[in-house]
Every structure is written in structure tokens, then in C-alpha cells.
Amino acid sequence: MARWHESWLPGSPVDPDTPAADGHPGAKFGLPREGVGATVGFGRRLGGVAIDWIIAYALALFFSGLDALGSSTLGWTVWLIWFALTALPTAIFGMTPGMVALGMRVARVDMAPLVGLPRALLRTLLLGIVVPAIIRDDDGRGWHDRATRTIVIRSR
Template sequence: MGAVAGFGRRLLGVTVDWLLAYVLTLAVMGLDALGGSAIGWWVWAVWFVLTVIPTAFFGMTPGMVAVGIRVARVDMAATVGFRAILRTVLLGLVLPAVVRDADGRGWHDRASQTIVIRSRA
């Protein structure tokens, strides 16, 4: 616990969150929305809210809980707070999350001064 989370767990966690965003979007819009051109933007908006709010207050999203990881601030503050907005915007752009440093932190984590750690073994 407390060690930097590996890329596999991080990828699985964000995948669970994206799938949950799809399910929630389709639950509201109906299956007919699958053929629409705006479905991707709606899913992204739902994913954004589903990621920012729990990360800001609890340090983890539903997908992170499922895979046993959480976001922590590098200055050891209790909550991520407003940094979750910048982190999520950059995570949604994908490239900043894929490019990582020697510590395994993506650009989105470096810009928001956060790190993803394991919350259970």
C-alpha cells in the first residue's frame, strides 16, 4: 500500500470509468443514441463529472476503487481538491497520461502535483 500504482491498474481503472460513463449515458439517452454523432461528447461529459467530483473529494473514482488505487497530492494534503479538474482535462486528452516519467507519473499527474498510489495490495 502507498506504492506508485502500475500502468496496468491505472489503465484498467480508467477503462471501468469509461464503461460506467457509457452505461450511464445510454441509461439516460436510450440505446437509440448509439447511432448519433453527439454520443461521444455526452459520454466524455459524464466521464468528466464521474472523475472530477470523486477524485476531488475522495481521491478515487469508481474504477479506481475497483482496482485498488487512488490519487494523492504530492504535498500530502488530505484531498486533491480543485487540482482534479486540471488532472481530468489532461487525462481526457490521453497523450499526457501515456507519456510518463521515471516515477510512473503521467504529465497529467505532474501538472496537477498528484500521484496515483495503490490503496490495497
């Protein structure tokens, strides 16, 4: 498998099942150690999700009114808005508003240009459960990324 961002360069392909020579996160996928295309750390990813949740809360309160603050349905309304705000942009653009703000995006490890709706829906559902996102591998990928064969990388 060629590197997703340098597939036009000559050289031996990188096999994702073999450990990287230098061992930095994302090396087995052919990603650089730092800069654009490098894997994103947990703090930045958490910040992106937090921004998306804040936007979802603001939209829920905008549509439901401030009276919804005491409502038992506000949590589900926020979750559904967050789900749509995350799944659809990830499927089409590979980024949510929070990811755009912090300079990151979701990429498929099989080098396809789009994440696609099925992967984005599954990824967002697992991310909404939270536990899969906390348990991460050596490349910083949570269970939601491993299940959908995606990785979060820097876009700037």
C-alpha cells in the same frame, strides 16, 4: 518535506528533487516499494480508466436510450459524464469508481489530505486528452499528474 504516509515518524525528510537511493518508483516522495502506498503501474491505471469509461457509456445509454448509439452526440455525452464521474470523486475522495475497484487512489505529493477541485478538474481534463497520460516519468506519473503535483498509489 516529510513522507506523506509516515510524517509522524522521526527521520530525515525526503526531497522530491533528489534521486532515490534505491531508485524504485515513488521513492523520492517517500513511498514504499510495494504494498499500500506504493505507486501503481500503468496496467492497473489503464484498467481503472477503462472501468470509468464503461460506466460513463452505460450511464449515457441509460439516459439517452439505445437510439443514441447512432447519434453523433453520444461521444460528447459519454465524455462529459466521464469527466464528472472522474473529477468530482477525485477532488473529494481521491478515487473514481474504477480506482476503487482496482485498489488505488490519487494523492498529492505535497502531503495535503484532499486533491481539491481545481487540481482534479485540471487532472481530469489533461487525462481526457490522453497524450499526457501516455508519456510518463520514472515514478509512473503522466503529464496530468506532474502538472497537478499528484501521484496514483495503491489503497489496499
